[in-house]
Amino acid sequence: MSAREDVLSRIRAALGTGSSGPAGPADSVRRDYRTRADRPAGELLSLLAERLSDYGALTAIVPPDGLAAAVAGALATRGARRVVVPPGLELDGPDQSEWVVDDGLTAAALDQFDAVITTAAAAIAETGTIILDGSPGQGRRALSLIPDYHLCILRAGQVVGLVPEVLLRLDPGRPLTWISGPSATSDIELDRVQGVHGPRTLEVIVVSPALVA
Numbered sequence: 001m002s003a004r005e006d007v008l009s010r011i012r013a014a015l016g017t018g019s020s021g022p023a024g025p026a027d028s029v030r031r032d033y034r035t036r037a038d039r040p041a042g043e044l045l046s047l048l049a050e051r052l053s054d055y056g057a058l059t060a061i062v063p064p065d066g067l068a069a070a071v072a073g074a075l076a077t078r079g080a081r082r083v084v085v086p087p088g089l090e091l092d093g094p095d096q097s098e099w100v101v102d103d104g105l106t107a108a109a110l111d112q113f114d115a116v117i118t119t120a121a122a123a124i125a126e127t128g129t130i131i132l133d134g135s136p137g138q139g140r141r142a143l144s145l146i147p148d149y150h151l152c153i154l155r156a157g158q159v160v161g162l163v164p165e166v167l168l169r170l171d172p173g174r175p176l177t178w179i180s181g182p183s184a185t186s187d188i189e190l191d192r193v194q195g196v197h198g199p200r201t202l203e204v205i206v207v208s209p210a211l212v213a
Contacts, residue, residue, distance in 0.1 A: 034162060034164070035164040036161065036165060037126065038161070039125070041159075041210075045156060048128060048204075048206070049206075055202075056202075057201075057202040057203065058202070058204070059203070060206070068094055071093070071094050071117070071151065071153070071205065072093065074151055075094065075151070078115065078149055081114055082115075083098065083114060084100050084102055084115075084116050085101055085102065085116070086118055086138055086140070089101075089117060089118070089136075102143055107142060110142060114149060116143050116146075118132060118152055119135075119155075120138065120152055121169070121176075122158045122166045122170065124163055125159055127163065127180060128180055128181065129179065130204060131170065131177065132176070133177075135174070141177050149199055149200070150202050150203070151205070153205050156208035179202065182201055182202045
């Protein structure tokens with residue numbers, strides 16, 4: 001028996017499976033984990049902002065009529081003028097004279113922009129995670145990974161409490177990008193470095209018709 005066969009046989013024995021598949025019913029898997037957070041909407045938004053802050057991301061909660069000003073203010077604070085946006089992003093108000101719609105720009109071209117603005121498909125409050133699925137307004141994965149500053153616009157109704165809740169909303173056939181704070185890594189000395197594998201700065205603007213913080 002080869003080493004590979006030995007390892008596989010031990011795994012099958014531990015799982016109670018044969019060479020052709022599971023020996024027992026699928027419902028023998030324990031599923032007594034939490035599937036809903038059961039938190040009020042206001043608590044979900046506050047928790048999301050707290051978790052994002054823990055990761056080093058910035059968060060603002062604004063009313064619908066304050067979105068344009070919030071976006072303009074965020075870009076001005078970062079000195080971001082050249083902005084790339086995905087097809088389908090609809091945003092009125094801010095000066096868009098130096099905005100460019102992505103039409104398959106190269107990685108080198110994307111790296112020359114000050115910022116990218118996208119929407120999102122959903123967010124998980126307890127993990128501080130924003131999820132993009134490539135829909136209009138979100139664009140291809142490279143958009144959220146190459147520019148150094150990512151400004152993400154999220155709707156309050158897209159925020160859920162737990163991972164099982166968000167899975168019910170997502171299409172697994174789409175290119176899902178899960179973002180928990182700015183890109184970060186650390187070396188063997190545990191020195192944290194941001195911006196190595198993606199944006200150095202993540203800022204999230206949550207649009208809520210009832211709750212403002």
